[in-house]
Amino acid sequence: MNSIYQNIITSSAKNEKLLAVLIDPDKMTLYAVSGFISKVNQSIATHIFVGGSEVDKGVTETLVIEIKKHTKLPVVLFPGDVIQITDKADGILFLSLISGRNPDYLIGKQVEAVPKLATTNLEIIPTGYLLIKNEKETSVERVSKTNPIQRKDIQTIKDTAKAGELLGMKLIYLEAGSGATHAIESNIISEVKQQLHIPLIVGGGIRAKTELESAYKAGADLVVIGTAFEDDDTFFDNLQK
Numbered sequence: 296m297n298s299i300y301q302n303i304i305t306s307s308a309k310n311e312k313l314l315a316v317l318i319d320p321d322k323m324t325l326y327a328v329s330g331f332i333s334k335v336n337q338s339i340a341t342h343i344f345v346g347g348s349e350v351d352k353g354v355t356e357t358l359v360i361e362i363k364k365h366t367k368l369p370v371v372l373f374p375g376d377v378i379q380i381t382d383k384a385d386g387i388l389f390l391s392l393i394s395g396r397n398p399d400y401l402i403g404k405q406v407e408a409v410p411k412l413a414t415t416n417l418e419i420i421p422t423g424y425l426l427i428k429n430e431k432e433t434s435v436e437r438v439s440k441t442n443p444i445q446r447k448d449i450q451t452i453k454d455t456a457k458a459g460e461l462l463g464m465k466l467i468y469l470e471a472g473s474g475a476t477h478a479i480e481s482n483i484i485s486e487v488k489q490q491l492h493i494p495l496i497v498g499g500g501i502r503a504k505t506e507l508e509s510a511y512k513a514g515a516d517l518v519v520i521g522t523a524f525e526d527d528d529t530f531f532d533n534l535q536k
């Protein structure tokens with residue numbers, strides 16, 4: 296059986312780069328799904344992530360059902376909270392916000408999620424999630440009440456990512472924040488990647504194909520893009536298969 300995680304590992308070993316399109320349930324209407332997903336299907340995207348920092352109950356499930364009608368790509372939950380868990384998706388990034396020091400987002404929400412996950416067949420992918428500072432406050436900072444790590448503090452970023460790996464996490468996600476003023480720099484990505492043995496996800500503020508390519512070149516195995524597609528879906532035209 297080809298699991299989502301196994302595919303990420305295999306692609307990473309072959310240096311085949313992956314792209315997740317992030318759909319924020321707050322911003323996508325049900326009637327827009329089929330048109331949007333048809334663009335995703337024609338693009339180089341390999342995954343669909345669904346999640347937001349603040350989403351009302353039930354909204355994620357309805358959206359995932361609709362998305363699944365239109366694509367064969369794996370749909371992976373990227374939840375800001377436990378209420379976003381639905382068994383209609385294929386997998387879930389089981390996030391721990393390791394850049395922060397809020398116990399609710401390190402272990403509390405994860406404990407709360409267990410009874411919900413017990414009734415699903417979701418593939419659970421333990422993910423160390425690091426928020427890196429940009430020029431404006433991000434939704435994740437506000438919602439989680441945690442401080443991001445400063446960009447100049449590369450050693451802390453590296454040590455935090457490595458600590459996630461040593462704790463047994465299967466992916467590390469470097470996050471500049473949805474709609475970040477600037478994407479995570481190549482030197483940060485490459486320094487983090489060099490000392491990891493697990494795949495690296497990079498997201499936040501990537502709005503151009505050149506930025507996507509430089510994240511890949513620096514060592515990102517999977518890049519997440521949301522806002523650039525939300526703002527202007529002609530961005531897909533540059534990312535045709």
Ligand SMILES: CC(C)=CCC/C(C)=C/CC/C(C)=C/CC/C(C)=C/COP(=O)(O)OP(=O)(O)O
Pocket residue numbers: 319345346347348349373374375376377388389390391392399400401404405408424433434435438439473474521
């Ligand atoms: C259920 C489990 C295991 C975890 C959920 C709880 C944790 C630890 C979450 C991590 C911190 C967090 C709040 C992540 C949110 C990730 C996310 C989907 C960000 C995208 O944010 P948007 O909602 O697009 O931001 P905007 O509203 O600014 O567009």
Ligand SMILES: O=P(O)(O)OC[C@@H](O)CO
Pocket residue numbers: 317470471472473474475497498499500501519520521522523
């Ligand atoms: O919306 P953007 O800025 O592309 O960010 C994607 C993702 O990393 C946000 O959690």
Ligand SMILES: [Mg+2]
Pocket residue numbers: 319473474521522
């Ligand atoms: Mg968003």
